[in-house]
Structure formats: C-alpha cells, structure tokens
Amino acid sequence: MNITPLQKLKSEILESAGVSLWVKRLDLIHPVVSGNKWYKLKYNLSAAQAEGATTVLSFGGAYSNHIHALAGACKMLGLSSIGVIRGEAHTPLNRTLQYAESCGMRLHYLNRSDYRLKHTDAIQQRLKDKYGDLYIVPEGGSNALALKGVAELIPELGDHYDRLCCACGSGGTLAGLIAGLDGHKQLEGFAALKGADFLYADVRRLLSEAGFIDPNNWQINLDYHFGGFAKTTAELLAFIRQFEVEQGVVLEPLYTGKLFYGLFERIKAGAYPQGTRIIALHSGGLQGINRQGE
Numbered sequence: 365m366n367i368t369p370l371q372k373l374k375s376e377i378l379e380s381a382g383v384s385l386w387v388k389r390l391d392l393i394h395p396v397v398s399g400n401k402w403y404k405l406k407y408n409l410s411a412a413q414a415e416g417a418t419t420v421l422s423f424g425g426a427y428s429n430h431i432h433a434l435a436g437a438c439k440m441l442g443l444s445s446i447g448v449i450r451g452e453a454h455t456p457l458n459r460t461l462q463y464a465e466s467c468g469m470r471l472h473y474l475n476r477s478d479y480r481l482k483h484t485d486a487i488q489q490r491l492k493d494k495y496g497d498l499y500i501v502p503e504g505g506s507n508a509l510a511l512k513g514v515a516e517l518i519p520e521l522g523d524h525y526d527r528l529c530c531a532c533g534s535g536g537t538l539a540g541l542i543a544g545l546d547g548h549k550q551l552e553g554f555a556a557l558k559g560a561d562f563l564y565a566d567v568r569r570l571l572s573e574a575g576f577i578d579p580n581n582w583q584i585n586l587d588y589h590f591g592g593f594a595k596t597t598a599e600l601l602a603f604i605r606q607f608e609v610e611q612g613v614v615l616e617p618l619y620t621g622k623l624f625y626g627l628f629e630r631i632k633a634g635a636y637p638q639g640t641r642i643i644a645l646h647s648g649g650l651q652g653i654n655r656q657g658e
C-alpha cells in the first residue's frame with residue numbers, strides 16, 4: 365500500500381471564501397482495492413483468515429465498488445469469494461461483475477425482496493446451506509472491523525485541518541473517521557442516496573457496535589444526491605469534467621462527484637468561516653466510472 369498524497373486544490377472559489385481544501389488521494393492506494401475499500405476490508409479479511417475461513421461472501425449491487433474490491437482482494441489473499449448481487453442476472457455481465465468473475469468470485473443473484481432481508485439469519489442460513497462455511501461481510505463492508513480500519517487513516521492526515529469530509533453510502537467510512545478522530549475536529553458526510561436521513565441512525569449504530577460513544581461532532585448533508593443513488597444530471601457531469609481539467613483529479617458521479625459538488629456549493633454559500641482548513645477524501649470508485657455506457 366502507498367501512503368497517498370494530500371493534494372492542495374487551487375481555485376478562485378476557495379480563495380474568495382478564504383478556505384483551504386486538500387484532497388486525500390485514496391484513489392491512488394492500489395489499482396483494485398482502492399479508496400475507502402482498503403481500510404474497510406483490511407481487518408475483515410484478516411479476521412476471515414484468522415478464523416481459518418476459506419470463503420468470504422458479501423453483498424452489493426451490480427456496479428458495486430465493494431464487490432469489485434472484495435473479489436480482487438480475495439484473489440490476492442488466496443481466499444474464495446462469493447458476491448451476492450441484488451436483482452436479476454444480466455448478460456453480458458457489466459465490467460464490474462466481469463472483473464469479479466475473472467478473480468474467481470462466484471455470483472449469486474437475490475431478487476430485490478430477498479435482498480432486503482440479506483442480513484437476516486434465514487437468508488444467511490440459506491447461503492451457508494448452499495456454499496458451506498462462510499465468512500460473511502455486510503453490504504458495503506461496513507461493520508466494527510471496517511471502522512477500525514478506517515480509523516487508521518486519521519494519523520495519515522496530520523493535524524493541519526479543521527474539518528474532514530467524505531461521501532456516504534452505508535455510512536461506514538464516516539463512522540470510522542468519527543471513531544478515529546475521537547471527538548476532535550468536525551466531520552461532514554455527503555449522502556449519495558436520496559432521503560438518507562436514516563444514515564444518522566446507521567452511523568450511530570455502527571459507532572456503538574464498535575464501542576464508541578457518539579461525540580456529536582459530525583453532520584450529514586442530505587441535499588446533494590442528484591435524484592438518488594447512481595442518478596446524475598448534466599450539471600453534475602459538467603462539474604466533474606471541469607474539476608478534472610482544473611484540478612487534475614478524476615471524480616466519479618456516484619460518490620466523489622457529489623461530495624465535491626456539494627462541498628463547493630457550501631463553500632460558495634459561506635458555510636465555513638474564513639481560514640477554515642478542510643480535507644476531503646477521494647474514496648476511489650473509479651472502476652465504476654463507465655457504468656453509464658454499459
């Protein structure tokens with residue numbers, strides 16, 4: 365694993381707001397297990413190995429960055445993997461699932477109503493009956509072990525910042541950062557899903573499962589979902605293109621595009637006092653970038 369750079373962004377918007385903004389380039393960690401995935405999977409996979417498990421199973425949508433990273437990581441570690449995919453099988457497979465299969469991952473499709481029950485004993489027993497002994501990682505990889513891994517990112521950031529921002533899907537990354545900061549600084553999540561106020565409860569549950577008391581130094585912005593998960597608009601895509609030209613950083617429209625769009629909107633609206641120093645995580649996900657074309 366590389367220690368990834370903190371890249372300072374230059375822009376007139378930042379200058380006129382008096383805000384400094386760095387991007388933590390987690391997208392550069394590793395070609396396959398990139399972004400937040402590295403930190404979220406690290407202790408889950410070492411726990412699987414310590415338990416002597418040979419097969420790891422997890423859940424995700426057909427374009428899931430988590431499934432993609434898990435397949436690659438399991439291959440590297442010599443573990444078998446099973447991806448339980450929401451919805452029907454579609455052929456030809458999209459590139460995410462093609463890659464997962466090429467790593468040896470077996471794909472198991474669950475219809476949407478069963479998928480909603482994926483974390484119940486009944487569904488998990490059905491999967492164990494079919495595949496034998498399994499080490500099960502929850503959807504998105506978000507659990508107490510993921511928080512432990514994500515918390516280890518904090519020392520990499522140094523101390524020259526006031527506020528840490530990240531994109532939110534399941535909330536595991538934000539919860540891990542809150543745990544790692546242990547009441548210091550302010551944190552802000554940007555939800556990739558519409559109507560995601562449930563994330564407040566999910567983040568609190570993850571913190572308590574990992575043995576942390578909620579320090580209440582965080583918030584989640586719910587207004588930058590662009591219509592919902594995996595939905596996009598011409599405005600968001602134009603922002604992503606311009607960001608790449610101006611900053612030399614490639615974003616994707618599901619998570620990091622929405623994070624930086626939302627963050628710049630808030631900076632323009634004067635949400636942060638002059639002198640605020642912000643770090644925003646580039647949590648990777650670039651493997652999914654061509655999904656619209658598939």
Ligand SMILES: Cc1ncc(COP(=O)(O)O)c(C=O)c1O
Nearest residue numbers: 429533534535536537619647649
């Ligand atoms: C690229 C990317 N960024 C951010 C997230 C959100 O992470 P979390 O589910 O931990 O909130 C994900 C979700 O898996 C992701 O793939």
